Amino acid sequence: MAYDSARAASADKHKLLGNGHFAHQRYSSAIKEYTTAILDRHEDMELDCRKALELDKTSARAHYLLGKALIYQGKLGAKAIQALEKAYRFAVDQQQPYAKDVLQTLRTARREQWERDQRERNATDVTLLGYMRQLIENERQRAHRILTEAGLKNNDDRREAAAAINDEHDQRLAQLEHVFEQANENARKRDVPDYFCDKISFSLMHDPVITPSGITYERTELQDHIKHIGDFDPLSRQPMKEKDLVPNLALREAIEDYLQKQERLGH
Amino acid sequence: MDAVSRRLLKELQDLQRDRASSAATSELEELAPMDDADLLSWKATMRGPEGSPYEGGRFHLTIQVPSNYPLQPPKIEFVTRVCHPNVRFATGEICLDILKTAWSPAWTLRSTCLAIALLLNHPEPSSPLNVDAANLLRCGDQLGYESLVRMYTRIYAMQ
Numbered sequence: 001m002a003y004d005s006a007r008a009a010s011a012d013k014h015k016l017l018g019n020g021h022f023a024h025q026r027y028s029s030a031i032k033e034y035t036t037a038i039l040d041r042h043e044d045m046e047l048d049c050r051k052a053l054e055l056d057k058t059s060a061r062a063h064y065l066l067g068k069a070l071i072y073q074g075k076l077g078a079k080a081i082q083a084l085e086k087a088y089r090f091a092v093d094q095q096q097p098y099a100k101d102v103l104q105t106l107r108t109a110r111r112e113q114w115e116r117d118q119r120e121r122n123a124t125d126v127t128l129l130g131y132m133r134q135l136i137e138n139e140r141q142r143a144h145r146i147l148t149e150a151g152l153k154n155n156d157d158r159r160e161a162a163a164a165i166n167d168e169h170d171q172r173l174a175q176l177e178h179v180f181e182q183a184n185e186n187a188r189k190r191d192v193p194d195y196f197c198d199k200i201s202f203s204l205m206h207d208p209v210i211t212p213s214g215i216t217y218e219r220t221e222l223q224d225h226i227k228h229i230g231d232f233d234p235l236s237r238q239p240m241k242e243k244d245l246v247p248n249l250a251l252r253e254a255i256e257d258y259l260q261k262q263e264r265l266g267h
Numbered sequence: 268m269d270a271v272s273r274r275l276l277k278e279l280q281d282l283q284r285d286r287a288s289s290a291a292t293s294e295l296e297e298l299a300p301m302d303d304a305d306l307l308s309w310k311a312t313m314r315g316p317e318g319s320p321y322e323g324g325r326f327h328l329t330i331q332v333p334s335n336y337p338l339q340p341p342k343i344e345f346v347t348r349v350c351h352p353n354v355r356f357a358t359g360e361i362c363l364d365i366l367k368t369a370w371s372p373a374w375t376l377r378s379t380c381l382a383i384a385l386l387l388n389h390p391e392p393s394s395p396l397n398v399d400a401a402n403l404l405r406c407g408d409q410l411g412y413e414s415l416v417r418m419y420t421r422i423y424a425m426q
Contacts, residue, residue, distance in 0.1 A: 201273065203273065225338055225372070234338075234372050235373050
């Protein structure tokens with residue numbers, strides 16, 4: 001591999017520094033140096049992949065490793081996912097044996113991305129909830145102030161009015177919490193419809209293909225079945241070859257649409 | 268995580284979600300991994316179907332999931348002794364087409380166990396693993412068959 005020599009030297013330097021710290025049992029410093037060294041290596045990995053892609057745009061492995069390199073560097077995002085998508089396409093076209101690994105990495109990356117977005121949305125929700133709670137508390141204080149200014153003579157009347165104000169605002173607070181809890185619960189309930197799931201792995205399909213029997217499977221799962229078990233549809237048991245598989249484009253669009261809607265709803 | 272564990276985890280989640288709604292009606296009393304560290308070994312407990320000579324019995328089974336599940340079927344055996352034409356009396360081995368040639372990856376551990384519960388009440392004496400039980404049925408001695416089964420259920424499956 002054609003490492004950038006300056007960067008490689010820097011990585012080696014950090015590794016040596018790490019070794020020094022390690023020998024003196026300064027473990028946290030050692031970890032810091034080692035991490036830098038590895039990060040440098042991953043940047044090398046990214047550069048290598050980019051160079052390889054300049055030479056051959058259709059290299060499945062280069063796209064795959066590029067996606068991985070980006071993730072290792074903590075740069076998970078649209079670019080890394082895009083690289084993995086391309087890697088999967090080319091790996092399937094070129095019948096690479098590691099197509100399934102690529103799909104798995106892609107799935108994990110997508111899920112992590114989703115969870116990360118979800119955490120951000122949650123943080124926004126929490127801020128909003130705090131803000132609205134404060135509004136209700138302010139309103140409560142204002143009501144009490146008005147009550148004091150009204151200057152009721154009778155002690156019982158005053159106590160009763162104050163209790164009514166507290167009751168009303170406590171109730172509002174409870175309602176507010178309830179609404180937010182419910183929204184949160186809805187977000188957690190994201191059962192994928194069965195018709196979007198592969199009949200073999202039970203996972204959401206990414207590249208659905210349809211067999212002559214009309215049954216749809218995830219491409220890599222079905223390929224595994226054909227390779228290890230035999231040339232037949234696993235559900236209908238009709239004879240079938242890999243060349244008989246047709247992509248189920250409509251279902252794929254439906255799944256993509258479903259995923260986008262889930263994202264928009266914050267689910 | 269490998270493909271087998273992912274799929275088994277999904278089955279486990281579905282089981283936990285459906286537990287409340289299905290436990291009362293289904294013959295399957297329990298279905299769970301032996302321990303959390305190993306998803307490939309499961310245990311199941313089923314009740315003898317009502318109205319069958321197995322009624323009142325509780326039957327334990329072990330399930331071994333192969334590493335290429337669900338392309339290959341799980342290996343399921345009775346631990347509790349069962350007198351049934353399609354179950355080997357000494358070992359608990361089960362003769363059921365979906366556990367062998369008719370397996371399809373759309374079956375789950377749960378649906379497979381339910382199929383076994385169904386088999387208890389619908390013996391297939393033409394392909395027996397327990398010839399004595401099968402012969403009673405083949406000779407048309409329903410009464411003798413049922414009392415034999417009831418006796419063994421009493422001895423082994425009721426504590």
